[in-house]
Amino acid sequence: MKLLIVESPGKIKKLQSILPAEWRVAASVGHIRDLPQEAYGLEPPDFRPVYQITPEKKDVVARLRTLAAEADEVYLASDPDREGEAIAWHLKDVLGLSACKRVTYTAITKDDVEAGIAAPRDIDMALVHAQEARRALDRLVGYKVSGPLSRACSESRLSAGRVQSPAVRIVVDREQEIRSFVSTTHYGVELTFDRVENVSEGWNAVWLPREGWLDEDNPYVLDKAVADRVAAVRSLDVLAFEEKEAATAPPAPFTTSSLQQAAGNALKFTPKKTMELAQKLYEAGHITYMRTDSPNLSETAIAEIRAYADAQGLPLPPAPRTWKSKDGAQEAHEAIRPTHIDVEEAGENADEQALYALIRLRALASQLADAVFAVRVARLGADVDGRQAIFEARGRTLVHPGWKQVMAADAADDEDAEPSNSVPLLKEGATAVVQQGTVSTKKTKPKPRYKQTTLIREMERRGIGRPATYAAILDNIIVQKAYLREEKGWLVPTPRGEAIVAAMQPVFSFMNLDFTKRLEDALDDVAGGKTSYADCVGLAYDTLMAELATFREKTAVPCPACGNRDTFYHNVNPERGWNYWKCKECNASFEDDGGRPGSRKEKKEIPLSEFDCLACGSAKLRRIAGTKNGAAYDFFKCSDDNCGATFNAVDGRPVPREEPTLSEFACKQCGKPLAVKPTRKGGIYFSCTGYPKCKQRYWAKDDNSPDYDNPPK
Template identity: 50%
Template sequence: MNLMIVESPNKVRKIKDILGAGWDVAASVGHIRDLPVKELGITMPGYQPQYELSSRGADVVKTLRARAARADVVYLATDPDREGEAIAWHLAEALKLKGAQRVTFDAITPDVIRRALTQPRSVDRHLVHAQEARRVLDRLVGYQVSPVLSRQTARRGLSAGRVQSPAVRMVVDREREIDAFVEVRHFGAELSFDSNSWRAQWETAPFLKKSTAAAKANEENEAPEARYILDEALATRAAACRACIVLTSANRIAKQPPPPPFTTSTLLQAASIQLRWKPDVTAQVAQRLFEAGLITYHRTDSQNFSAEALKEVRGFAAKRSLPLPPSARTWRARGNAQEAHEAIRPTHFESEQAGDDPAQQQLYRLIWLRAVASQLADAEWSVNTTRLQSPPQPAAGEERFTFKAEGRVLVVPGWKALTAKDDADEDEDARDGESCGKVPVLAVGAEPRAETGRVLHKKTQPPPRYTQAGLIKKLESMGIGRPSTYPAILKNVQTRGYLEDDRKYLRPTELGMVVVDALITRFSFVEYAFTRDLEQQLDDIAEGKAEYLSVVGAADERLQRELLALSRAPRMAAPPGSAPIWKPSSTPASAGRPAAAVVREAELPPKAKTAKKSTRKTTAGVGTERPTPRTGKATAAPADAPVRKPRKQQAPGAATTESAPIPCPVCKVGSIVLRSEDAKFYGCSQFTETNCRFSIWRTVAGRPLSEVDVAALCRDGHTGKLTGFMSKAGRPFEAALVLNKEGRVEFSFQPRS
C-alpha cells in the first residue's frame, strides 16, 4: 500500500479513482505548521523560524502518522509551487518520514499523475528556503514595524507589510497625482465627409508654440501652449475649412495576433474586468476548477503551453475548422517570470463548458476561450490613412491647415472569430473608438470637400484611478509581489481600511494616507525599487543562486537601522480635530515578548533544583542547516533542541554602568548598551558592524535586571542568587542566572561556592 498526501481534501476522491487499488490518498488541508501567533518566532543568529503545529495541524499529523506507518512508500504531492514545497517539507519533518518521495503535477488527469509518479524526487530545499525567507521577512516587517507605526501616528492597531505597504502607496501616489492635476482646456477641429461616413482630425503640431530643449526633455515642464491649442479662434478657422487637397493616401494590412494564454495575473485581471469579480473570488473559483481536474495549475507566470498541449489544441482547432497559423505560437518569457508551469488552460479542449456551478462555468469559459484563441491565426485589418490640406487662407495670413484621417476595417477575423477582444485589456474599447470611420483611399491631388466642420472642445484628464485589475497589472509590471499573492494583498488592504472600492475604482482612505506618510522616506520596504530587488533575491534563493541567510540578514540589518532611526524621530502630529482611529490589533500585544529568560521560556516548579530546558513544543525551520553568520559552516540543530526566544526590535540610545563599559561576552569587541529608555533589552554595540546578536532582556520572569546583574552575567558568566522572579503559575521563586556557552541566559538553582 502506497500513501499519497495532497493539500486539498477536494482532490482526494478524484486522485484515488485515478490511482486505483493499492493506494491511500490523504490531505494535509494546507499548512500544518506556522510561526507562533503571539510572538516573533524567529531565533537569532541564523534567522531560524520556530514552527508550531496548529490545533488543526496536530490532528492532521496524528491521522497522517498512523496512515504513513501502514504505507510502503509515502508520496508528497502538495501543490507544485514554493508554498507546496514548504508544506511537503513540513509534512516530512512532522511525520518523521524517511525516504518520502516528492511528486508534482499541474493537472489532475490520469496521464499527468501517472507520469509524475515515474519522476519522484526529494524535497527541493532551495524552494523551501525561498518560501521560508518570504515568510520570515514578512514576519520581521509586520511584527516589528506595526507597533512602531502605531506609536508614531498615535493610532492604535495599524499594520505595515512588506508588499502590502507598497501596494497601498501606489494608490496613494495616484490619488495625489489626481489631486495635484491642473486641468487645461484646449481646442481641436474635425471635418466630416460623405454624409459623416468618415472624418479627418486637424494636425495641431505646426501651430504649437516652440518649447525649450529642457522642456521638451520633460513633457511635464512644457508650458500648456507648447502642447495644446489654447486659441479657440484658431480652431474655429480650422473647422471652417471645406475645400481640401489630398497630400497622401495609402492602404496597409495590419495584423493583430491573439493575446497569450492566461497567467495568474491576467486571469485575475480578466475576471475583474469581464465578470466584476474580486481577485480573491477568482482565486477561489480557479482553485475549485483545478481540484476538479478541469484546468491546469492556476498559479503560474508562464504564457506558454507544453508541447503536448499545443498538439492537442491545434488538433482541436483543425477539427472545428478554426483558422490556424502555420506553426504553434510561443511567447517570450517576461523579465521576472519563473515559468515553472505552463499557462492556464483546460485539461480537455473538447470540453467547451464545464463546472459545477455558474461561477465555475463562467470562469472556465473565460479560460477555454482564451486558451483556444491564443493558438489561432492573426486577425487582419485593412487600414486606410489619408492626409489632407486646406488651400491658403488669405484672410488669415495664408494659413494652411492639415488634417489626418485613419480608419480600419476587419477583413480577416482570425482569432476574433472566437472571442472579440482581449478580456484582460481595460483600454481596448477606448482604442477601438478612435477610428475615423470608413476612410477611403483617394488619389493624391484629389479635392474632396468637407460637408461640415466643428470645433472640438477638449480638456486634459487626470491619470485614472486604479481598478483592481489595473493595480494588479501595475504591481506585476513593477515586479512587486508575485501574482499568487495579489488576491490576499488586495483583500487585506481593503479589510484593514487602507483602500476602498468606489464604483470599481480603488481610493485610499484617510487612514491609508496616514500609514503611507508614516512609512515613506523612513523604510526601504515601501520603496518600489527595493521591494522589486528583494523579490528578485527571493527568486534567486529558489534557483540556488543566493543564500537564505545573506538575503534575510541584509534586509533585516537595514530594517533595524531604520527602526532605530525612527524611534528617535518625533511622533507625527494628528490632523487638527481628528480623533484616534481604533482598529482591531492584528499584532498581539505580547508579540515577541518572553515570559522568562532572555532566550528561553522557563516553566519552573517553585523548588526546582537544576536548570531546566524549555518544554515548549517548537520546531526549528529548515534554516537550521544553514551557514552561521560568523563561521560560514553549516550547523544542524535537532528538531527538539532548546528554543531561543525571538528578539524584539532594537531601539536607539545607550546606557552604561557606573564603572567601566561592560564587554560583550560573545563577540569580545563591542560593549553592552541599553538602546533607549524604553528599550526592552540590553544589546551589543557592534550589532550593525559585526552582526553580533547578543542580548539580555531587561526584565526576566517579572524581575527587572539591574546593570550590576547584567555586568555580572557578562563578566563572570553568572549572578548570585536573585529573588523576585515569578513563575507563569504566579508563584515567586529565587534563582541565579547563568550565561551558557551559546550566550544564552538560563536559571540555575544549584548553590555556588
C-alpha cells in the same frame, strides 16, 4: 498501502477516482506549521526559523502520522510551487519520514497524475529556502515595524507589510496626483466629409495641431477662435494616402495575473473570487494549475489545441505560437488552460462555468491565425491664416477574423476598440469637400484611480510581490485592514492608509518600489541556489534595523516617567472610549492632550479592609473586585508589596488559597515547576509557578504531559 498527501481536501475525491485501490489520498489542508504567533521566531545571525504546529492542525497532523505509519510508501504531492515545496518539507520533517517521494503535476487528470507519480524526486531545498526567506522577510517587516508604526500613528493594530505597504503607497501616490492635478481647457477640430469627387460620404478626419501649430511648451490649442477658423475650412487637398493590411496576433494564454485582470474586466470578479473559482476548477480536473507566471503552453497542449482547431475548421498559423515571459517570471509550469480543449463547458455553477469559458477561449485563440484588417490612412491639408492645417483620416475594416472568430477582444487590456471610420479610396492631389466642421471643447484629466485589476497590473509591472499572492494582498489591505476602500469599483485610500504611507515612506527602504523588486530578485537567487537564506534575510535585517532606529527616533514618544520609547504607547480605542498613554515598563498612565501625553493619571487607591494579612500579619488586606473580559473576579491582596500574598474571597472574608498541585514537568520558558490546573471542560492544563514574572501556560496532551509545541495564545 500507498499514501498520497496533497494540500487541499477538495482534490481527494478526484484523485481517489484516478488512482488504483491500494492508494489512499489525504490532505494537509495547507501548511501544518508556521512561525510562532506569540513570538518572533527568528533570531540573528543565522535567522533559523522556529516552527510550531499550528493549533488548528493538531488533529490533521495526528491523522497523517497514523496514515504514514501504516503506509508502505508516502508520496508528497503538494502544489508545484515554492509554497508547495515548503509544505512537502514540513510534512516530511513533522511526520518523521526518513524516506518519501516528492511528486508534482500541473493538472489533475489521469495522464498527468500518473506521469507525476512515475517520476518522483527529492524535495528541492533551494525552493524551500526561498519560501522560508519570503516568510522570514514578511515576519521581519511585520513584527518589527507594526508596533512602532501603531505608536507613531496613535492607532492600535496597524500593520506594516513588505508587499502590502508598497501596494497601498501606489494607490496613495495616485490619489495625491489627482488632488494636485490642474485641468487645462483646450480645443480640437473634427471634419465630416460628404463626398470625395462623388465617391463617398460620411467619413471623418481630425486636426493634428502638433504638426506646425504647437510645441513642447504649448502642447494644447487654448484659443477657441483659432479652432473655429480651422473648423471653417471647406476644402482640403489629399496630401497622402496609404492602403495596407495590418495583422493582430491573439493574446497569450493566461498567467495568474492576466487571468485575474481579465476576469475582473469581463466577469466583474474580484481577484480573490477568481482564484477561489480557479482553485475549484483545478481540483475538479478541468484546468491546469492556476498559479503560474508562464504565458506558454506545453508542446503536448499546443498539439492538442491545433488538432482540435483544424478539426473545427478554425484558421491556424504555420507554426505554433510562443511568447516572451516578463522579467523575473517563475516558469515552473505552463500557462493556465483547460485540460481537455474539446470540453466546451465545465464547472459546478454559473460562475465556475463563466471562468472556465474565459480560460478555454483564451487558450484556443492563442494558437489561431492573426486577425487581418484593411487599413486606410489619409493625410489632408488646408491653408488657415497662412499656415497649413494637417488632418488625418484613419479607417480599419476586418477582412480575415482569425482568432477573433472565437474571442472578440483581449479582455485583460480593458481598452476601447478603435472606432469605425469608412475612409474611401483616395488619390493624392484630389480634393475633399467638407460637409461640416466641429470644434470640441476638451479638458485634460488626471490619470484614473486604480481598480483592483489595474493595481494588480501595476504591481506586476513594477515587480512587487508575486501574482499568486495578489488576491490575498488586496483582500488584506481593502477588507481586513481598511487601508483602501472601493468607490464604484475605484480604489481610494482611507485616512489610515494615507497615514501609514506618510509615516513609513520617508524612512523605510521597503516602501521604495524599486527596492521591493530587488528583494524579489534576491528571493529568486535563493531559489536558484545563487545565494543563501541567511545572507538574503541578514542583509534585509541589517538595513531594517538601522531604519527602524531612525524611525523610532523621529516618531516614538518617550515616557515622561521613565524615558523609555519602546514601551510607551498611545492607547486609542473609540469603541471602548479609550484615549490615553501607557508605559509597559513603569506602568505609568497619562491623559491624552491633543495627541501628546498630558497630565499623569493617578492610580486609584483601593481602601484597606478590616482584615489582617493571613501570611505576614503585619499589614491589612485590600479587597479587589471587578470584571475583566466579561469575567468577574473577587479576592484579597496584602497591602505590603514585599509580601503581596493573595487570598480568595468567600462570603466577604479572606480564605487561604489551595496550594497548586505541582507536576513533574518544568516550564520550557523559565525552568520552574509547572502546576496542574483544571479547565472549564473538566480537563487539565499546566501553569508556570513563576507567575507573575513568567505567565507561560501549556495545554495537556493525551498522555497528560504538557504540549510544549503548541502553547495557548
